[in-house]
Amino acid sequence: MGQNHADTVQRYYELVDAADYDAIFRMFCDDVVYERGGTETIVGLDGLIRFYLTDRRIAAGRHSVESILADDDWVAARGVLDGRLKSGELVTVRWADFHRFRNDKIWRRYTYFADQPV
Template identity: 60%
Template sequence: MDVLIAGLRERGQLDDEPRRLLDVGCGTGCAAGCCGTSGGDGPPGWTRMVCLAPVLESKTRKGKGMNLSDRKKLVLRYYELIDAGSYDELFEMFDEDVVYERAGTRSITGKEEFQAFYMKDRRIAEGRHSVTTVVSDGDWVVARGTFEGVLKSGEEVSVTWADFHRFRKGKIWRRYTYFGDRPI
């Protein structure tokens, strides 16, 4: 493992020291297989779990991806932009082939349809998202929270929601929205 890390660092592909966690891996249950064991160079019977997530998700991969923290920040920024009505910047976060599924409605496919939804079809006139939870794993970021606002009909609403965002090439490629109270 140390040879792998040194090689990545030599090629400029790694600038952060990966975290080494003895006998616990990354703590995520390694659903993505990000952890492995290394050993043999230490005392007899030496085995260490090494979290490879910092290697796999490093920002220094020369534009080949985002790290988990960047994805979380982008998703949180999405809610700030939508609440502020800053649509031009918001649309830049999404892949050209975006697919957006909202509970109880047909899928919105492609960036053009996605933009049309926000510019004219969205039922919300104004409001504020409060994000209570953000979890990321691999290409996915899940956010959960509440929304309080006013619909275009004038009705005041307060709902809970959960959004699932899947990333591709640094942009949101798939988005799924679920409402806990009622769809809006």
């Protein structure tokens, strides 16, 4: 189970970089809860959709995943984002994410930033 979830998380970052939001939203449970540094807790799929389509400060970027660790229904990932904010500012940000799965979809997500919240 853990390896399949790790593959899902790796694919998630690829989809974010490609801005394939429909595919991203299918990866999450309807009652997802996403705690993310620098933002209010995002609750529910509608909240997640609003975050990605409206509230997210990142206009474009590339995630370099340095490591992924999977254990049962948890996957931890760590890496670097090189991107451009909607303000035009270029950023390089180190991050760590924790994804908890339920029924093969991401149910809980936690993001921590080492440099600055984006």
